[in-house]
Amino acid sequence: MTTIQLTRKDFVSDQTVRWCPGCGDYAILAQMQKVLPELGIPKENIVFISGIGCSSRFPYYMNTYGIHSIHGRAPTLATGLKLANPDLSVWVITGDGDALSIGGNHLLHAARRNVDINLILFNNRIYGLTKGQYSPTSPRGTRTKSSPMGTIEWPLNPISIALAAEATFVARTVDVLQKHMHDIFLQAANHKGFSFVEVLQNCVIFNDGAWEQYANRKLRDDNDIFLEPGKPMVFGRYSDKGLIQTPDGLEIVELNDEYTIDDLAVHHVESLELAWELSRFQYPKPLPLGVIYNVTRETFGEGVRGQIADAKVLKGEGDLYKLYNAGETWQVKKNGRK
Amino acid sequence: MAEEQTASEKRPVVIQELEDVVIRFAGDSGDGMQLTGTQFTNTAAIVGNDISTLPDYPAEIRAPAGTLAGVSGFQVHMAQSHIWTPGDTPDVLIAMNPAALKASLPDLEPGASIIINTDAFTPANLAKAGYETNPLRDGSLKNFQVYEVPITTLNRNAVQDVEGLSPKQLDRSRNFFALGLVYWLYDRPLEPTMEWVKKKFAKRPEIIEANIRALQAGYNYGDTTRLFQTRYRIRPASLPPGTYRKVSGNEALAMGLVTAARKAGKPLFYGSYPITPASDILHALAPLRNYDVITFQAEDEIAAMGSVVGAAFGGAMAATGTSGPGIALKSEAINLAVMLELPMVIIDVQRGGPSTGLPTKTEQSDLLQVLFGRNGESPLPVLAPATPAECFDIALMAFRIAVRAMTPVIVLSDGYLGNSAQPWNIPDPDDIPPIEIKHPTEPNGNGVFLPYKRDPETLARPWAIPGAAGLEHRIGGLEKAPEYGNVSYSPHDHEQMVRERAEKIARLVEFIPELDVFGPEEGDLLVLGWGSTYGAIHAAVADAQNRDLPVAHAHLRYLNPFPRNLGDVLSRYKRVLVPEMNMGQLAMLLRSQYLCDVTPLNKVQGRPFKIIEISRKIDEMLSGAEK
Numbered sequence: 034m035t036t037i038q039l040t041r042k043d044f045v046s047d048q049t050v051r052w053c054p055g056c057g058d059y060a061i062l063a064q065m066q067k068v069l070p071e072l073g074i075p076k077e078n079i080v081f082i083s084g085i086g087c088s089s090r091f092p093y094y095m096n097t098y099g100i101h102s103i104h105g106r107a108p109t110l111a112t113g114l115k116l117a118n119p120d121l122s123v124w125v126i127t128g129d130g131d132a133l134s135i136g137g138n139h140l141l142h143a144a145r146r147n148v149d150i151n152l153i154l155f156n157n158r159i160y161g162l163t164k165g166q167y168s169p170t171s172p173r174g175t176r177t178k179s180s181p182m183g184t185i186e187w188p189l190n191p192i193s194i195a196l197a198a199e200a201t202f203v204a205r206t207v208d209v210l211q212k213h214m215h216d217i218f219l220q221a222a223n224h225k226g227f228s229f230v231e232v233l234q235n236c237v238i239f240n241d242g243a244w245e246q247y248a249n250r251k252l253r254d255d256n257d258i259f260l261e262p263g264k265p266m267v268f269g270r271y272s273d274k275g276l277i278q279t280p281d282g283l284e285i286v287e288l289n290d291e292y293t294i295d296d297l298a299v300h301h302v303e304s305l306e307l308a309w310e311l312s313r314f315q316y317p318k319p320l321p322l323g324v325i326y327n328v329t330r331e332t333f334g335e336g337v338r339g340q341i342a343d344a345k346v347l348k349g350e351g352d353l354y355k356l357y358n359a360g361e362t363w364q365v366k367k368n369g370r371k
Numbered sequence: 372m373a374e375e376q377t378a379s380e381k382r383p384v385v386i387q388e389l390e391d392v393v394i395r396f397a398g399d400s401g402d403g404m405q406l407t408g409t410q411f412t413n414t415a416a417i418v419g420n421d422i423s424t425l426p427d428y429p430a431e432i433r434a435p436a437g438t439l440a441g442v443s444g445f446q447v448h449m450a451q452s453h454i455w456t457p458g459d460t461p462d463v464l465i466a467m468n469p470a471a472l473k474a475s476l477p478d479l480e481p482g483a484s485i486i487i488n489t490d491a492f493t494p495a496n497l498a499k500a501g502y503e504t505n506p507l508r509d510g511s512l513k514n515f516q517v518y519e520v521p522i523t524t525l526n527r528n529a530v531q532d533v534e535g536l537s538p539k540q541l542d543r544s545r546n547f548f549a550l551g552l553v554y555w556l557y558d559r560p561l562e563p564t565m566e567w568v569k570k571k572f573a574k575r576p577e578i579i580e581a582n583i584r585a586l587q588a589g590y591n592y593g594d595t596t597r598l599f600q601t602r603y604r605i606r607p608a609s610l611p612p613g614t615y616r617k618v619s620g621n622e623a624l625a626m627g628l629v630t631a632a633r634k635a636g637k638p639l640f641y642g643s644y645p646i647t648p649a650s651d652i653l654h655a656l657a658p659l660r661n662y663d664v665i666t667f668q669a670e671d672e673i674a675a676m677g678s679v680v681g682a683a684f685g686g687a688m689a690a691t692g693t694s695g696p697g698i699a700l701k702s703e704a705i706n707l708a709v710m711l712e713l714p715m716v717i718i719d720v721q722r723g724g725p726s727t728g729l730p731t732k733t734e735q736s737d738l739l740q741v742l743f744g745r746n747g748e749s750p751l752p753v754l755a756p757a758t759p760a761e762c763f764d765i766a767l768m769a770f771r772i773a774v775r776a777m778t779p780v781i782v783l784s785d786g787y788l789g790n791s792a793q794p795w796n797i798p799d800p801d802d803i804p805p806i807e808i809k810h811p812t813e814p815n816g817n818g819v820f821l822p823y824k825r826d827p828e829t830l831a832r833p834w835a836i837p838g839a840a841g842l843e844h845r846i847g848g849l850e851k852a853p854e855y856g857n858v859s860y861s862p863h864d865h866e867q868m869v870r871e872r873a874e875k876i877a878r879l880v881e882f883i884p885e886l887d888v889f890g891p892e893e894g895d896l897l898v899l900g901w902g903s904t905y906g907a908i909h910a911a912v913a914d915a916q917n918r919d920l921p922v923a924h925a926h927l928r929y930l931n932p933f934p935r936n937l938g939d940v941l942s943r944y945k946r947v948l949v950p951e952m953n954m955g956q957l958a959m960l961l962r963s964q965y966l967c968d969v970t971p972l973n974k975v976q977g978r979p980f981k982i983i984e985i986s987r988k989i990d991e992m993l994s995g996a997e998k
Contacts, residue, residue: 046845048845048857048858075840076843077837077838077839077840077841077842077843078837078838079837080684080837081845082681085848092845092847093845093847093857093858095845096843097843098684098837098843098844098845099844099845099846099847100680100681100684100711100845100846100847101845101846101847101848101849102677102680102707102847102848103677103703103704103707103848106673106674106677106703106704108674108677109669109673109674109675109676109677109678109681109704110677110678110680110681110684111681112667112669112674112677112678112681113640113642113667113677113678113679113680113681113682113683113684113685113687113689114681114682114684114685114837115681115685116640116665116667116678116682117638117640117665117681117682117685117686117687117689118685118686118687118836118837118838120838121685121837121838138670138671138674139670139673139674139677141670142669142670142674337665340660341660341661341663341665343660344660344661345660345661347661348661349661350661351629351633351659351661351662351663351664353629353630353633353800354799354800356626356629356659356662357616357626357797357798357800358614358616358797359616360616360617361413361416361417361563361616361617362614362615362616362797363416363417363419363614363615363616364613364614364615365419365607365609365610365611365612365613365614365615366612367612
């Protein structure tokens with residue numbers, strides 16, 4: 034087998050990137066272009082499909098195959114493409130409006146079917162391309178052009194949605210955490226099945242500081258928890274805090290004489306109960322980052338291919354003559370009949 | 372009409388030969404009337420008659436029993452000569468209850484025969500059907516030949532000792548009693564239905580037993596009762612030689628799609644969301660996994676269309692099927708396909724609208740929707756089969772056009788075509804020419820790949836599919852620069868691309884056949900139709916020609932682009948009659964494109980045209996008796 038040696042540059046298209054200066058999308062694009070050469074997949078076998086929104090311009094900047102499709106529908110195109118051609122590495126690039134508002138239904142069904150695609154949701158909690166209306170992830174009370182008195186809608190939690198929709202790989206990272214993002218993208222790519230990655234992303238123009246307390250270098254260590262499979266759940270600037278299991282669920286403790294690292298709960302990525310609880314964390318509990326849930330289940334494509342193979346064993350290779358002549362037939366001869 | 376005595380029977384029965392007969396089975400939607408009608412049709416087909424059927428069932432799966440809303444009917448026309456429609460009026464009605472009688476009576480001509488299940492004519496059932504007096508007793512049926520048969524009671528006697536079924540379950544076999552009786556009446560063999568029952572219920576011997584006993588009891592009842600003095604015989608039709616089967620429009624479309632994929636050497640991807648009356652295409656394709664058919668039941672109409680676009684990008688032969696409300700939802704993704712210039716086939720089995728409209732009834736009112744129901748200048752080819760069997764050819768042709776011009780293609784069927792059946796002269800698959808597809812493997816522009824560099828003849832862009840090294844490209848719904856396909860908002864680029872997309876579709880006129888005319892090549896009157904009105908128009912025009920009236924028939928299978936000789940054909944007749952099951956959509960197109968003052972004949976009752984309705988209009992126009 035030949036090793037394909039590609040570099041970041043191989044994945045840079047000839048199109049000028051047209052996001053606003055300082056947009057979090059640049060960092061995500063850069064990481065993706067670094068991750069892909071590590072996958073060992075020929076770039077002609079990689080397809081990026083997006084919907085509509087700022088993030089959805091992404092495919093134009095990748096020197097792979099790509100479709101900039103229609104609002105919210107990228108998962109549907111990705112599903113058809115992956116079923117038609119299972120050898121492709123298919124990525125969906127979407128945003129909080131694209132995936133959770135107009136395309137909410139498609140996200141649910143791509144997840145539950147376990148279509149073997151990687152969906153990266155850029156969550157900036159705002160509508161950028163339409164110039165600053167609230168999104169389905171905007172916190173209650175957010176004042177925007179379309180909500181001058183503050184939103185009165187309760188926001189969606191993308192990780193909870195993905196878990197409830199039976200996604201088999203659910204992870205979260207932040208646009209400013211380059212190394213972390215790199216690692217998460219790699220794991221998402223290597224997961225067989227539907228990979229859901231939420232990237233907390235800043236919008237400098239319409240929602241600057243969207244994730245300030247989780248992204249700011251000075252604040253984030255006390256507000257984020259970096260999950261690692263099989264490891265105790267520890268966090269804090271000095272790794273001085275952790276989560277313990279109590280009858281009421283996970284609670285924060287300070288690591289001192291009373292609690293040591295051995296008392297902390299361990300992150301089991303296969304536990305849906307744990308993943309769900311983590312997804313519901315609210316301040317002052319830390320925001321979970323990393324792979325929150327990861328299990329293996331038959332993919333949609335495997336199921337379809339399996340049925341095709343089974344059908345051929347049971348019924349033989351399809352034969353048009355047999356298809357046309359199925360059921361009752363009768364002959365009409367030249368002079369009259371039968 | 373030859374009459375003869377039958378030798379073997381116990382009593383003198385006359386056998387009378389008929390040219391054709393129209394029979395309607397009508398009962399509650401739970402009475403199995405569709406099954407009964409289908410079995411009768413299958414047997415007629417096997418015996419060699421020409422057949423044409425019209426199922427008519429309510430949108431509700433089980434409307435309240437005994438009510439008019441719940442009446443399910445199945446009409447079959449069988450003949451010893453070539454026929455074109457399921458028949459204007461039933462010669463024989465089998466009415467399983469008062470509601471079925473009441474619903475069908477307006478369609479009957481005086482003298483028709485009615486076989487009535489008298490057991491169902493209880494005061495309660497009469498009330499449910501809205502009868503104030505019993506029509507069996509009040510003389511209201513005096514113009515008809517009524518046969519009163521206590522079907523439920525007779526059937527109970529026949530099946531009572533079948534073990535393993537409750538009395539209610541046993542009663543469900545009464546439709547087979549009725550079927551057996553009609554088989555006797557029309558001198559049909561029981562074997563095909565018996566074989567079907569044995570296969571269908573292979574795991575339920577008690578059901579086989581009950582149904583077969585009911586069938587035989589009905590047949591024997593006809594043989595022994597003195598009620599019927601005459602049996603009828605319809606000789607086999609003289610169809611062109613070949614192997615035949617019965618086919619519905621939806622079945623033929625499904626086979627056409629599979630054939631197209633096979634002939635292209637590709638898998639078929641069919642992404643669809645269940646909707647009446649198109650779901651049967653999905654049902655026909657789903658079992659064909661061994662034909663490399665990937666059926667995908669999407670979460671909604673939008674997703675179905677999106678998946679088809681994705682599959683087409685991946686190089687599959689991609690198709691979807693839906694009805695009018697589904698087209699409305701799919702429009703956005705169809706428009707994306709127009710912009711991406713990818714090949715795919717979209718089937719619209721039209722039903723009555725607007726909105727949810729009449730889900731189980733037929734109409735032709737989506738023509739303007741599929742032509743114009745998308746934002747921007749969005750031309751695409753539109754085809755319409757004229758008969759159930761023709762659905763096969765049109766599905767194949769739709770794919771040929773799609774890959775030739777790199778475009779989505781819409782096929783307009785309708786509920787009538789989809790559900791009605793006729794004999795199909797089965798083709799030899801080896802006689803069907805392949806669909807040649809070339810995917811580029813090399814860059815087409817000095818070392819770079821230009822995804823929108825067009826073929827000079829067809830204006831199609833190259834269909835480069837993921838996996839081809841060096842041809843990586845990005846396409847999308849935004850307007851693009853010619854050849855390069857990169858996003859462009861330049862005024863000039865936009866106009867050029869709009870014109871190229873239009874010209875590409877217009878040039879298909881060189882690829883599609885010319886319009887044929889049946890009858891005089893010029894003269895007083897042309898009847899021009901499209902889609903499922905073919906049978907009624909053809910029969911009406913043939914009848915008028917037999918009466919020496921100067922009238923011709925032409926039928927459009929291509930609604931965009933129109934055949935190149937259409938303008939010429941229109942100009943050769945003094946007047947043009949355009950019957951449509953809508954409010955005049957083709958008429959509007961003809962007027963706008965050809966400045967031709969056509970006369971519309973419109974019917975929007977959820978039912979196909981009757982021959983007589985078109986005949987009357989022809990006579991009226993030729994006699995100058997119009998208002």
